[in-house]
Amino acid sequence: MTRHGESARTPVPTLKEIADVAGVHASTVSRALRPTRPGREPSAEVRRIRALADEMGYRPNFIAAGLRTQRTRTIGVVIPRLADGVIASLCQAIEATATAAGYQILIATPPDEVEPQLRSIDLLQDRQVDGLLITSLHLGHPEMLARMRASGVPTLAVNRTGNDSITAVTADDRTGGRLATEHLLELGHRRIGIIAGPRHASTAWRRTLGYRDALTRAGIPVDDQLIVHTDFEVEGGIAGANLLLDLPEPPTAIFAVNDTAAVGALGVARDRGLRIPDDLSLVGYNDIPLVGQLPVPLTTVRSPAAEVGVSAVEQLLLGMSGGEMSARTLPVELIVRGSTTGR
């Protein structure tokens, strides 16, 4: 009877078992199995051992190797809201880049609150990850930094910024927010509402900062009534749009800081009999694949989620090999489609 209670399993052989069959010492097998230095031919003995290991179905035990070398070839990823398509794209890019570099990723996708996220960091560190990627919404939280520092594991913020003391790879959200708003201003809109996402999410507030930038540059005073905070989901878009459109002096255009919320706003417009873009202009953010195919395709800002993931892993790999990680801010692009028009 085996540990898990199954019956017949072919046990994976260990180095020692290979060695016994080969008539050499385990350490010899260990050495024979490690990659030959480039340019050098493996000796006949090495080839023999490798063939035997292969035949016996040898597979290295990463746990044992990790204990010995103090390197697990594992990257921890703390990534709340994984169910969101944009976040998932980011995650897939992280995984692909890590895998290509010989790393695996250990994922935690805790709720959007500080405590669970701290627990996630601890758990990943307990598993001796070689590096840590964090897309938390609460990076500014002091305890967060303390935890990240504690273990000395190279840690990088992805898609978010917190404190300056942690290196971050993000998209240029502030510019994105400004581009979206400037586009509406150029079309002649003067009352522009913004569905601004959660207060504690740096992506959201940086896009909102860009919105403020644009208005300020245009000499238009910022009306705080026009800034509504909600969540990133469809429901948030619905709630936000209703708040804005119920104002005594409602906006003629709405900028939602993500596409999902923009679609929620779309539903509200539909229910109120407002035509897009004639009665209301709408701008989203992220350019998720769906929004280009809507009956009225959505004007939006394309944010390079996959590139952010790739770049983050690259920086982290650098950090893990003793180098200095540097912050990256990747460019975004305004995609003008049919949901915005002049007035």
Next chain:
Amino acid sequence: MTRHGESARTPVPTLKEIADVAGVHASTVSRALRPTRPGREPSAEVRRIRALADEMGYRPNFIAAGLRTQRTRTIGVVIPRLADGVIASLCQAIEATATAAGYQILIATPPDEVEPQLRSIDLLQDRQVDGLLITSLHLGHPEMLARMRASGVPTLAVNRTGNDSITAVTADDRTGGRLATEHLLELGHRRIGIIAGPRHASTAWRRTLGYRDALTRAGIPVDDQLIVHTDFEVEGGIAGANLLLDLPEPPTAIFAVNDTAAVGALGVARDRGLRIPDDLSLVGYNDIPLVGQLPVPLTTVRSPAAEVGVSAVEQLLLGMSGGEMSARTLPVELIVRGSTTGR
């Protein structure tokens, strides 16, 4: 200088270091730190040791413990197409359930091809995962089964079925496909096209099977021209809809086996000047949050992605504790909205 080249890090203390300070043996610390049996008070000595460990910032090393116990408290998840929102929801549910049970998840999201997926399975097994969840599209592939058997690790198919020899937790895709098609039949449609997804994806072909079921029951011969295979993305929906609508005798209704493809079809309808639902009825699949908010909200089938994830982890936990895993097929629900009408 530490391994990774940083300077000042507070090294995490080991059991031995705690023991030295406490003036006891490491094994005593180990025992003191494991949970007291419920109902029993921890002794004064145990409390003293725990307080000291806490004060010194002790964190258990899972790698070392795993080597010793042969249990890593890790579940491997092979989950292609993670960038898809539905898959990501499934993944998040898996993670949450696993975390709640004290497990972490190691993720691989390989491309939709056999070879990379086999590699993913091997890599996860090399890391001594205690159990394996696989949402591969290629579960039928013989090599796939061989690999899954090889290590004796409890393995479960999620969201897919392959061969009967592997236990699976899925949604009832066949019924879903039938419900969608029956709805269109009841509305009077007789030429119903289906954007049927990839041939090798069991979810897709089971939904297609349900489509065939419905037609057969209604005594309507299946016209193979009306079944077009594409991918799961927006682009697939566009290509599929174009193929169908270019037929000499085009369908009056289209059933897309996922919402994303349905939105692609929506774009095609828009470009061709076809009104939904008057000129063309459209049914999707999954009920992603967006589609309820479209100008014409989409009729679709709600598939319980999160529940599938939860149930899969529950079954796997059962299997890992020596029990017998059993197959689950979770119910789906037709959601009728505005994109379908009679003719």
Next chain:
DNA sequence: TTGTATGCGTTATCAG
């Protein structure tokens, strides 16, 4: 190049 010995941090077994 090969074998020997040691240790990574933990837990299980055994004797006291």
Next chain:
DNA sequence: CTGATAACGCATACAA
């Protein structure tokens, strides 16, 4: 209940 010891599987410093 505690301490000592061994072992998990591997990698490496050192000696041969």
